[in-house]
Amino acid sequence: MDPGSREQNASKKESPAADITEDGFLGGQLRLRQPRGGHRAGHDAILLAAATPARSGDRVVDLGSGVGAAGLAVARRVRGIDLVLVEIDPALAELARNNAGTNAIMADVIVLDVEARAAAFDDAGLTPDSADVVLMNPPFNDPSRHQASPDGVRERAHVATATTLAGWVHVARRILKSNGQLALIWRADGIAEVLAALDRGFGSLEILPVHAEATSPAIRILVRAVKGGRAPARLHAALLLKEESGVPNKWVQEILAGKGELPLARR
Template sequence: MNEITSGGLLGGRVAYRQLATGHRTGFEPVLMAAAVPARAGELVLEAGTGAGAALLCLAARVPGMRGVGIEAEPALTRLANENFRANGFTGTACIQGDAMHLPFPSHAFDHVMANPPWFAAHNTASPDARRALAHQAGPGLLGGWINSLTRVLRPRGSITLILPAASLTAAGAALRGAGCGAISLFPLWPRAGAPAKIIIITARRGAKSPDRVLPGLVLHDAAGITAAAQAVLEPDGMRWNRCAIISHA
C-alpha cells in the first residue's frame, strides 16, 4: 500500500496529495506552470506529470484550459487523476505512458511542458526506485523528450522546460533541431548575486523571433523566500489569464 500525504499548492488554493516516499514535489512544477502562456480553451500536455502539481497549478490559474498528463508510474498516474477530480478540474486527466513515445497525433497540443529527469548517468542513483526514475537522466533523454514533445505541438505553439543550468546548451541545440525558435531563458537565482542553478526555457515551434534572456527571479533572501517568488508560489489573487512570470511576444 502506498502511503499518501496531503497538502496544498498556491497557498492552499489547490488540494494536493502525493506519495510519502520517492520523488517529492518542490517549487519547480509551480514555477514551470506559471511560465506556460495558456489561454482558456487551449490544450496543454505535460510529460512526466507525477502527482499532477504543474497541471493543477495551471488549471487553477487559467480557468477553461484543458490538460493532459503522461506519467510512466501507475501509482502516480492514478494519484494525479484523483487530484484533478478532487479539485474539480474535469478538463484535465493523466494517462500512463512513455514521454519518448507519446500516443498522440502530430500538432495535437497548443502548449507542452516538462520537468525532465535531471541527473546524468555518472551521478549516484537514489536507492528509491521511484525517486531514481524521476531524477535520473539516461543518455539522450533530454533530446528525446524535446523531439517527442515538439512532434505533438502545433505550429507556433509553446514548449516550456525547467532544467538545471548545465543543460542549457543541450536544450538549446535540441530545440533548434526540433524546429523551435524564439527561445527565452528565464534564470532562477537561489539568492541575489549567486549563479542560477535552475532555468526555465521556453520556445515556439516554427518561430523566427530573436532569442531572449529575461530578467529572471531571485528565490531567497535573508528573510527566506523573496516577495517576488512568493507571489508566484502563493499568489494573493488568481488573475492569471496569461503568464505569471514570463512575458511572451
C-alpha cells in the same frame, strides 16, 4: 529551493495511508496527494506552471506529470484549458487522476512512457499537431554526479540519460501545432543541452535563470520556445528566490501562492 531537492514547504496533512501525504500548493488553492518518499512535487513544478503560456481553450499537455502538480497548477491559473497529464508510473497517474477530481479540474490522465514510440501516442489520442501547449519537467540530474537511488521510481524521476532531453523535446515537437508553445525547466548548468535539443524545430526562445540567492550561480533555467518560431532569443533578468538580505523574494512567494505568473507565461 534546495538544488538537491524538489520538495516544497507546504501545508501537510497525513493520509490514512502512511506512505501518502496531502499537501497544499498555491496558497491552499490546490490540494495534492503524493507519496511521502520518492519524487515529490515542489517549487520546480509551481514555477514551471507559472511560466507556461496557456490560454483558455488551449489543449495543454503535461509530459511526465507525476501526481499532476504543474499541469493542475496551470489549470487553476488559466480556466477553460483542455488538460492532458502523461505519466509513466500507474500509481502516480492514479494519484494525478484523484487529485484532478479532488480539485474539481477536468483532466485526461494517460499512463504512457514519454519516450514511447509515436504509435503509442497516436493510440492515446496525442497525434501530431494536436496540442497548443506542452510543459515538461523531465528528469535532469546528471548520472555522473548523482548517487543512484535504490527507489526505482525516484531514480527514474530524477536522473537523465544522454537522450532524455532530446527525446522529450522531440515528442513535444511532434504533438505541438505550428507556433505551439513549449515550457520546460532544467538544470542551469545544462543550458547547452537545452539549446542543442531545441535547435531543431524550435525558436523564439525566452530563458529565465533561477538563483537560490543573489551571490550564487543559477540553479535552474525556465525556458519557453515556439515551434517554428523565428524571433531572436531573449534572456530575462534573473529570478532570485532570496533577496541579498537573505529574506524570501516577495514576488516569488506570490507566485508560489498562486497570485501571479512569470514573464514567460505572457504571449
